[in-house]
Amino acid sequence: MLNDIHPKLPMRNKAITxxxxxxxxxxxxxxxxxxxxYLMVKKDNIEIHFFLFKDLNPKENYGQVYIRPDNIDQLYQELLDKNIAIHPNGKLEIKPWGQKEFALLDPDTNLLTFGQSIL
Structure with a gap:
């Protein structure tokens, strides 16, 4: 039985991440x-691990995580209020596959996509 998943993403600088x-x-x-x-972080029920990869080229990083919040509108607004940069192509919108989504890029261009079902 599988219970949890904790993605591991690359980081170039632990302090910045x-x-x-x-x-x-x-x-x-x-x-x-x-x-x-190595770095491990947690928020609510989400845990993400990071491993040091000093030679990572951010333009070639395809690390991605899909996170499901309970209230995507509230989360999105909280991030905007904190002036957190939203991915240029990742503003909050309803997708054809029945999800309301938005995305962020972390300092190493790991893509964090947040999605909540609208069905």
Missing amino acids: KDYYINQLGFKELGDEDYEA
């Missing part, structure tokens, strides 16, 4: 140990 997810998106750091090349 940590700042973005904790100070901007409101995640909390997990764990009692501070590993130089």
Whole structure:
């Protein structure tokens, strides 16, 4: 039986990634140990792990995570109120597949897509 999934995404600089997810998106750091090349963050029921990849070319990074919030309109507005950059092609909209979605790019161009069913 599968219970959870914790995606692992690349990061070039732990301090920058940590700042973005904790100070901007409101995640909390997990764990009692501070590993130089690894970071774990959690918000509500979402947990994302990051591994250090200093040579990552952000233009060639295709890391992606699809996250399902309970109230996508509220989340979107909260991010706008904090001046969090929305993906240029990822503004909040209803998609043909029955999801209301928007997207962000983190500092390493990992794509975070948020989607809530409208059906």
